[in-house]
Amino acid sequence: MKPQVQRIRDLTIVRREGGRLLVIGCDSSASIGNKPMDAVQTPPAVAGYYAARVAVMEVLSVGAEILTVIDTLAVEKEPTGNEIIGGIHRLLQEAGLTAAHVNGSTEDNFVTCQTGIGITVIGEADETQLKLGCSQGGDCIVMLGEPLVGSAVLEQEASQCTLRQLQLLAGAPEVHDIHPVGSKGAGYEAGLLAELSGCSFQPVPGIEDKLQASGGPATAVIFAAEERRISDLQSRVGGKMEIIGYLQP
Structure with missing residues (x-):
């Protein structure tokens, strides 16, 4: 074939x-x-x-x-x-x-x-x-790390999502999809994640600036999971996690 x-x-x-x-x-x-x-x-x-x-x-x-x-x-x-x-x-x-x-x-x-x-x-x-288009309505979208670009990448290295943290997320069955954040920002990636899963993305209020910020060399990732799973993921994976929105079916 x-x-x-x-x-x-x-x-x-x-x-x-x-x-x-x-x-x-x-x-x-x-x-x-x-x-x-x-x-x-x-x-x-x-x-x-x-x-x-x-x-x-x-x-x-x-x-x-x-x-x-x-x-x-x-x-x-x-x-x-x-x-x-x-x-x-x-x-x-x-x-x-x-x-x-x-x-x-x-x-x-x-x-x-x-x-x-x-x-x-x-x-x-x-x-x-494969973690691709596996999310579902009701999932929350979480950002791990901070979107950084230019000199901020070197100055704020501790704020980045590490490769080890990404590997832990990828190995967690309760994590449905993961998208690295690039130059188009977390909002773009969240919209794409939602589209691939047949949903729409509803951001939480007051987060527009962060959603538009460039992630440079993928200093942050977003992922989808049930909200009740986030605290356990936080304790296992570490880093700064922030809910940026939800998936609407």
Whole structure:
């Protein structure tokens, strides 16, 4: 049987025989590093860490197990490329992965004056365990972490949702769906989560500004669960959780 390919959210889902799925996510980063023409000056290792974070969190959020991470770096291997790869390795160590999970390429034919990073993450999941469109009317939508962007990402690292916290959420059967918060904000992701589950999103009053704030490199996630489950999840997962709304059937 020919594999079925579907685009959902920022993920590509490849359905294969036996109910096994490939889950593929990707992200890119440009002009963030220590090259002369980079708009945001930061160590290459930091750029690599956060460039990989978004795609890794997208794949983990649906309950997939990561098979490999591919980096395509528009910089020379030494020293910049190796420093970026070091940042990627630091992120993957937090997820319990090793250097063997990483492959990629660098640009060694031409001198580069601006940093460019591409990341592709390939994971695998069982279709019956995929957290995608599983929420239901009456669920509350909770944000874990704070949406941060720019210098605030480095200054408020303790306020971010960690990879370990995301993995705990993904492994909790009472959590129905998880969406990392990107540049479009938590409100956009909550609306998309609701739509994929055949519901509508009703935000709690007075939270509009937080819903519109950019999550930058996925410093926050939202998830859906029954409200009575939240206190137990809080004690097991940790971090700052805040109810931002509810799903209406």
